[in-house]
Amino acid sequence: MTRYILRRLLQTVPVLLGVSLLAFAIMHVVPGDPVRLIAGPDAPESVVMRVRAELGLERPLYVQYWSFLSRALQGDLGRSLRSRSSVTGEIWSRFPATLELTTVSMAMAVLVGIPLGLVAAVRRSSWLDYLATGASLSSLSMPIFWVAIVSIWLFSLQLGWLPVSGRAGPFWEWEGFRHIVLPAATLATTSVAIISRLTRSGMLDVLGREYVTTARAKGVPPLHVVGKHALANALIPVVTVVGLQYGFLLGGAVVTETIFAWPGVGRLAMTAILQRDYPVVQGCVLLVAVVFVLVNLGVDILYGWLDPRIRYE
Amino acid sequence: MSDAARRFLRHRLAVAGLGLIALLILLALAARQVAPHDPIRQDLPHALAGPSAEFPLGTDEFGRCILSRILFGARLSLLVGVIATAIGATAGILCGLAAGYFPRLDAPVMRAMDVLLAFPSILLAIAVVAALGPSLGNVMIAVGVRSIPSFARLARSMVLSLKELEFVQGATALGASHGRVLFRHILPNSVSPLLVFSSMQIATAILLAAILSFLGLGVQPPTPEWGKMVSDGRAYLMEAPHVSLFPGLAIFIAVMGFNCLGDGLRDALDPRVGRVAVE
Numbered sequence: 312m313t314r315y316i317l318r319r320l321l322q323t324v325p326v327l328l329g330v331s332l333l334a335f336a337i338m339h340v341v342p343g344d345p346v347r348l349i350a351g352p353d354a355p356e357s358v359v360m361r362v363r364a365e366l367g368l369e370r371p372l373y374v375q376y377w378s379f380l381s382r383a384l385q386g387d388l389g390r391s392l393r394s395r396s397s398v399t400g401e402i403w404s405r406f407p408a409t410l411e412l413t414t415v416s417m418a419m420a421v422l423v424g425i426p427l428g429l430v431a432a433v434r435r436s437s438w439l440d441y442l443a444t445g446a447s448l449s450s451l452s453m454p455i456f457w458v459a460i461v462s463i464w465l466f467s468l469q470l471g472w473l474p475v476s477g478r479a480g481p482f483w484e485w486e487g488f489r490h491i492v493l494p495a496a497t498l499a500t501t502s503v504a505i506i507s508r509l510t511r512s513g514m515l516d517v518l519g520r521e522y523v524t525t526a527r528a529k530g531v532p533p534l535h536v537v538g539k540h541a542l543a544n545a546l547i548p549v550v551t552v553v554g555l556q557y558g559f560l561l562g563g564a565v566v567t568e569t570i571f572a573w574p575g576v577g578r579l580a581m582t583a584i585l586q587r588d589y590p591v592v593q594g595c596v597l598l599v600a601v602v603f604v605l606v607n608l609g610v611d612i613l614y615g616w617l618d619p620r621i622r623y624e
Numbered sequence: 625m626s627d628a629a630r631r632f633l634r635h636r637l638a639v640a641g642l643g644l645i646a647l648l649i650l651l652a653l654a655a656r657q658v659a660p661h662d663p664i665r666q667d668l669p670h671a672l673a674g675p676s677a678e679f680p681l682g683t684d685e686f687g688r689c690i691l692s693r694i695l696f697g698a699r700l701s702l703l704v705g706v707i708a709t710a711i712g713a714t715a716g717i718l719c720g721l722a723a724g725y726f727p728r729l730d731a732p733v734m735r736a737m738d739v740l741l742a743f744p745s746i747l748l749a750i751a752v753v754a755a756l757g758p759s760l761g762n763v764m765i766a767v768g769v770r771s772i773p774s775f776a777r778l779a780r781s782m783v784l785s786l787k788e789l790e791f792v793q794g795a796t797a798l799g800a801s802h803g804r805v806l807f808r809h810i811l812p813n814s815v816s817p818l819l820v821f822s823s824m825q826i827a828t829a830i831l832l833a834a835i836l837s838f839l840g841l842g843v844q845p846p847t848p849e850w851g852k853m854v855s856d857g858r859a860y861l862m863e864a865p866h867v868s869l870f871p872g873l874a875i876f877i878a879v880m881g882f883n884c885l886g887d888g889l890r891d892a893l894d895p896r897v898g899r900v901a902v903e
Contacts, residue, residue: 329739333751340755448637448887452880454831456838457854457872464865562744566835570858580747581839584754596743596751604742 315615323608327601334597335379338589339372349392349587388594393586398594402576406598408478409568409575413560415482416495420502421553425546427503428510432518432545433537443507450504455563459497459570466493476572494571498563502556509552513545547617554610558603631892638888644881652698661689663696663848672864682866684856690867693848694874700849701878704764705830709822711768712829716775717818721806723776724783734780737773745770749832753841763842767829778821782814816893823889827882834875850875 347354350362363369367378382389388398431443467475473493480487517523518541526536564577572578576595583591632638651658660680661667667687675682681690723733740748752766786792787810795809834851836842843849850871857867 325735326738326742329736330742333739333743337751337755448883449876449880452827452831452876452883454834454838454851454854454872454875454879456835456851457868457875460854460858460861460868460872464861464868468862559744559746562747565746565750566839569839580750584750585840592751592754596747599744599747600742603744607742 312615316612319608319611319615323604326604330600330604331380331383331597332376334593334600335376337593337596338366349589383597388597389590391583391591392588393591398590401579401591402594402598405574405576405579408573409561409564409577411482412491412495412498412568412573412575413557413564415491416498416560417502417553417557419495420499420506420556423499424503424506425510425549428507429514429537429542431507431511432514435515440511443511447504447507450500453500455497455500456566456570458500459494459567462493462497463570476570478574494567494573497571498560498567501563502560505552505556506549509549510545513548514541517541517545547614550617551610551614554606554613558606561599561602628892632888635888635891637884638892641881641884641886641888644877645885648698648878648881649702651695652702655692655695655699659689659692659695661692663688663692664846672860672867674864674866681870682864684853684867685860685864690853690870693853694850694871697848697850697853697871698874698878700760700843700847701830701833701875704760704767704833705826705878705882708764708767708829708833709771709825711764712771712825713775713818713822715768716772717779717811719772720776720779720781721783721811724780725787725802725806725810730780733776737776740769740773745828745832746835749836750839750841753836758836758841758844760843763833763836766836767832770832771825771829774825775818775821778817779814782817783810786810786813820886820890820893823882824886827879827886830875830879830882 346359346363346366346368349366350359354362367375370378386399388402390396391398391401394401427443427447431440434440463475466473474490477490478487479490482488482491514537518537523536523540526540527533531540561577564573564575565581566577567573568575568577569581576598580592580595580599582588583595660678665688667683670679670683670687671685673679673683673687679689679691681694684690684693719733719737723730723737743751748770749766752769753762756762756765783806787805792805792809795805800809833842834849834854837849837851838855840852840855843852845852853871854868854875857864857869857871860867
């Protein structure tokens with residue numbers, strides 16, 4: 312297992328380097344001169360020169376990349392072009408809100424997705440199965456921003472049950488909980504569909520195996536067969552997808568946070584993109600990608616632990 | 625009738641999906657004839673009117689007919705879905721073929737794909753448009769780039785399994801060039817799974833392009849685009865929810881159509897390609 316973990320850690324290094332290279336490239340593929348964009352089209356040459364020097368853009372590209380990488384490794388992602396405050400500070404002050412939103416959303420997706428897939432598989436070809444399968448196919452086809460708008464219209468504007476937007480403290484407090492329900496449920500829509508589909512197909516596969524038939528033949532109660540013998544094995548691939556989905560939720564948070572005015576990294580990234588605040592965009596992209604890579608690494612290690620065959624491939 | 629066609633026709637959802645897409649394409653092509661109004665012409669006295677005989681799906685804040693805008697918007701959404709997928713498929717398949725066929729290229733190409741996969745797709749697309757600037761062409765590129773690694777992985781796995789087979793080894797032994805082996809022997813035998821995956825990718829591409837437009841990074845006004853229409857309607861959610869509701873429904877129907885078609889094609893042509901597994 313240690314060798315497997317070490318191998319996976321080593322494989323992550325080039326990917327992280329590539330991620331940093333792409334994040335670095337954002338500033339340099341902007342059409343036209345980024346300095347002109349930042350300083351303004353009518354800025355005098357002296358201001359343009361000063362901004363160029365401030366950003367270090369007059370140096371060769373490889374020197375700029377090396378400086379970007381070494382500063383990023385020390386936690387310095389530069390300064391925002393708008394607020395002039397530290398990008399790392401801005402991101403860290405918003406990261407807990409995003410982490411909270413994605414975690415609650417993932418919990419919702421697991422709590423709804425797994426039972427939905429389980430019921431669909433156990434009651435295969437019944438109306439329950441068709442309903443669950445239809446619901447998951449529909450969720451996969453709905454644009455997340457539309458789900459958000461329809462739920463705001465229904466639950467906030469028409470019924471008045473939940474607030475329209477914003478964050479009001481941690482989710483374990485009543486007001487905080489009321490504020491997180493809509494954005495988290497919206498963000499969970501696609502993950503519920505994917506998790507339930509995977510649980511259903513995994514369960515159908517396992518329920519047809521000989522050891523399940525043997526357990527049934529021995530007179531093991533049906534609930535025990537499904538819960539202990541079948542589900543435990545069917546859930547192994549679900550673990551991988553839960554991990555991957557967690558990463559996708561971080562990306563999806565950009566849309567959800569923008570609509571629900573959730574004060575997280577996604578909203579910060581979106582505002583920075585619209586304001587062309589490139590250091591903040593770079594920082595947000597880098598952070599989400601690094602978290603995504605590390606989550607995947609964690610999932611792979613967990614998967615190797617759950618299913619020993621993976622380690623020897 | 626071939627076995628695959630028979631299997632496809634037995635898949636009711638797939639047939640329904642195909643029917644939906646055919647209808648959408650037809651409506652998009654005939655938008656000028658079918659649409660009751662000019663999609664861009666403003667009619668302020670009728671602003672935010674609810675559904676009626678004159679405006680079957682109501683009007684937006686400028687009094688423009690929502691049904692007409694949806695019909696014209698279908699052209700754009702379908703076009704973006706298909707072209708973005710074509711961009712991703714072409715680049716991804718070429719990378720996958722090269723990585724699978726030439727062992728020296730395998731590690732560098734696939735590590736580059738891993739880097740692209742390290743970005744959540746929405747974020748990658750947003751970052752690309754943010755860098756290139758908002759426009760229809762850049763949306764297509766951004767959405768296409770996102771699917772390159774998935775296509776590359778699929779194409780690579782097809783090459784790895786096919787290149788050991790006798791007909792490929794035979795062609796190589798007879799002196800066929802690398803290009804001939806790849807494009808005349810391996811690629812034609814990989815068409816089924818690639819086709820299945822492409823149909824599913826069109827659905828994702830339509831969704832992603834709509835997200836970019838919703839965020840203001842896609843097509844610019846007054847061109848009718850479904851995602852932008854939903855976004856514009858947000859401000860009038862209280863008094864006129866139909867402004868956002870109907871364009872969103874159009875996106876849902878189009879994406880559902882391609883998802884159903886993809887499921888059916890997968891069952892008919894290539895049951896091995898699992899949607900979740902590949903994505």
